[in-house]
Every structure is written in C-alpha cells, then in structure tokens.
Amino acid sequence: MGFLDRGLEIKTPAQVDDMRRAGLVVGRTLELLRGAVRPGISTGELDAIAEESIRSSGATPSFLGYHGFPASICASVNDEVVHGIPGDRVLQPGDVISIDCGAIVADDAGQGWHGDAAITVAVGEVPAEVSDLMRATEAAMWRGIGAARVGGRVTDISHAVETQVRGAGSYGILEDYVGHGIGTQMHLPPNVPNFGKAGRGPRLVQGLALAVEPMITLGGKQTDVLDDDWTVVTTDGSWAAHFEHTFVLTDTGTWVLTALDGGEEMLTSLGVPFGGRTGTKD
Incomplete structure (x- = not known):
C-alpha cells in the first residue's frame, strides 16, 4: 500500500482482493435485506438480519460503534436521506427505505479492509x-x-453524477454529504461530491478505491439533522433515494467491489472496461 496526492491510500492487487471479500459480504447482506423488506417489518429487525449476516461471514459491521452509531446498518425511510438509526419503526406499504451497510474483513496480518x-x-x-x-x-x-x-480526476465522477441527475428531472442533489475514499478505514480522502465540473481534484490511479453515493431528493437539497444527532432529513419533507457502491480502478478496468458480479453487467452496458479478476468474484 502506498500514498500519493495528498495522502490518498493506494492498494496493491492483494489488498484489493481483501477489499473484494469485504465488498461481497456487504453485497450479499444487502441482497438479503432487499428480500426481507416488507410491510410490517421494523427497521430494527432489518438491522438484526444484517448483523447476523455480516458476522456469520467472518466479518465485522463497519457502522456499529462508529463515532457512537448504535447499529449495523443505516435505515432511512421516506424523507430521511441517510444515517437513520434502526429501531421500532415499522415499514408501511408505500414507504421507501435506504439501507446503507458496511463490513470489515481482516487480512492475514489482522489489518481490516x-x-x-x-x-x-x-x-x-x-x-x-x-x-x-x-x-x-x-x-x-x-x-x-x-x-x-x-x-482522470475525481470530479469527472461528480460531473457524470450531476449530469445524469439533471437529465432525468428536477431533483435535489445533496451537497453536504458526499462519497469518499475507502480502504483501511471506512472514510478516507478524497471526498467524491455528486456535483461539479469535471477535471478537478486528485488524479485517479490504479489501486484507488472510492465509494460513490448520490443522495437525491424529490425537492430541494437542504437538509436538517434530527435530535438523535444522526438522522439526516430533507428540510422540505420531500422523499429521497440513496445508492452506493465501492469500486477500484485496476490494470484492466473498473471493478465494483460491492456488486456481486463485480459490476460487469452494468459496466459493459456503459461501454466501460471491466477490471475484475478470476477467482475473486465468489
């Protein structure tokens, strides 16, 4: 692992493989949760499913205890954009829920990825x-x-996110919450905004892992934080959506470490070279 361009953490191929193992735990857990979402289930029950899935895979929940966060997932419903705390809330027909999940897998030396x-x-x-x-x-x-x-540059990602959103409708793009670098910690430099001009920020290199996560609303971009000091809600009460994947650039292309197929299907449809390696998809 090396560092360049203001402290960016650059992974070796072996370290990327360790991150892939963590990514698969996350991807499989999210698919399990997707299937568990139904009217009548509580966000706390979803959290229990997630923790059991992560721990039974030999991994550790990234979120649990992170700066005092009390759960293994963030469960944000309707106008809650991100960082919702799971609990007694019961999902109702017609709700939407954003489920954010993180996992840590240790390598042979005990370093967590x-x-x-x-x-x-x-x-x-x-x-x-x-x-x-x-x-x-x-x-x-x-x-x-x-x-x-x-x-390329980090804001090439930002510009592409914003361009896609603006072309799809009149939506709000959160500016105070962004994507990020990831690796030996959940949040590392650089920030990855969801808006902005291309060609700015740190240079993209092989071994740089990033989490891209647009947070988009049906209304404005302004948000508030509830009294729990975690849950981010839209100021205007508009509903929101949130998607995220962790990816890395390899010597053969782009590898989405938290997608079960490594992102191969979607990347191919976009004309982007797939950078996964045989033997690490499963």
Missing part, C-alpha cells in the same frame, strides 16, 4: 415519481462509476 454500499427499496407499490427518483439515483451512481478512468 472495508466495504460500503447502499440500496433504496420500495415497500410494495410506490408513486411513479418515487420509482422514477430511485431509478434516476441508481443510474447516476453507475454513470459516476463509469466516468472514472486512470489519469
């Missing part, structure tokens, strides 16, 4: 505008990941 991803799931049928918001947010995440190239 992080994976981080998020999905937004509809609880039964939701209004068309909400479905459109979810599709626009997920598409923006993939466009952002797809814009990353060795030799």
Whole structure:
C-alpha cells in the first residue's frame, strides 16, 4: 500500500482482493435485506438480519460503534436521506427505505479492509415519481462509476453524477454529504461530491478505491439533522433515494467491489472496461 496526492491510500492487487471479500459480504447482506423488506417489518429487525449476516461471514459491521452509531446498518425511510438509526419503526406499504451497510474483513496480518454500499427499496407499490427518483439515483451512481478512468480526476465522477441527475428531472442533489475514499478505514480522502465540473481534484490511479453515493431528493437539497444527532432529513419533507457502491480502478478496468458480479453487467452496458479478476468474484 502506498500514498500519493495528498495522502490518498493506494492498494496493491492483494489488498484489493481483501477489499473484494469485504465488498461481497456487504453485497450479499444487502441482497438479503432487499428480500426481507416488507410491510410490517421494523427497521430494527432489518438491522438484526444484517448483523447476523455480516458476522456469520467472518466479518465485522463497519457502522456499529462508529463515532457512537448504535447499529449495523443505516435505515432511512421516506424523507430521511441517510444515517437513520434502526429501531421500532415499522415499514408501511408505500414507504421507501435506504439501507446503507458496511463490513470489515481482516487480512492475514489482522489489518481490516472495508466495504460500503447502499440500496433504496420500495415497500410494495410506490408513486411513479418515487420509482422514477430511485431509478434516476441508481443510474447516476453507475454513470459516476463509469466516468472514472486512470489519469482522470475525481470530479469527472461528480460531473457524470450531476449530469445524469439533471437529465432525468428536477431533483435535489445533496451537497453536504458526499462519497469518499475507502480502504483501511471506512472514510478516507478524497471526498467524491455528486456535483461539479469535471477535471478537478486528485488524479485517479490504479489501486484507488472510492465509494460513490448520490443522495437525491424529490425537492430541494437542504437538509436538517434530527435530535438523535444522526438522522439526516430533507428540510422540505420531500422523499429521497440513496445508492452506493465501492469500486477500484485496476490494470484492466473498473471493478465494483460491492456488486456481486463485480459490476460487469452494468459496466459493459456503459461501454466501460471491466477490471475484475478470476477467482475473486465468489
């Protein structure tokens, strides 16, 4: 592992493989949670499912205890954008829930490596505008990941996210909450905003792992934090969506470490070279 460009953490291929293992734990846990979302289940029950999934995989929840956060997932419902604390809230038909999940897998030397991803799931049928918001947010995440190239700049990702969102409708893009570097810690430099001009920020290089996570609303970009000091809600009460994946640039292309297929299907559809390696997908 090396460091360059103002302290960026650059991973070796072996360390990327360790991150892939963490990413698979996260990806599988999120798919389990996607299937568990239904009317009548509580966000606390979803959290219990997540913790059991992560620990049974030999990993540790990244979020539990992080700066005092009391759960293994963030569960944010409707106008809650991110960082919702799981608890007694019971999901109702027509809700949407953003589930953010992180896991740590230790290598042979005991060093922990992080994976981080998020999905937004509809609880039964939701209004068309909400479905459109979810599709626009997920598409923006993939466009952002797809814009990353060795030799490019971090805000190439930002610009691609914003361009995709602006082309999809009149949505709010959160500016105070952004994507980030990831590796031996969950949050590392650089920040990865979801808006801005291309060609700025640190240079993208092989071995740089980033989490891209657009947070998009049906209304404005302004947010407040609830009295629990964690839950971020839209100021205007508009509903929100949030998607996230962790990816890395390799010598052959882009590898989405938290996608079960490594991102191969979506990257191929975008014309982006897939950078996964045989033997580390499963």
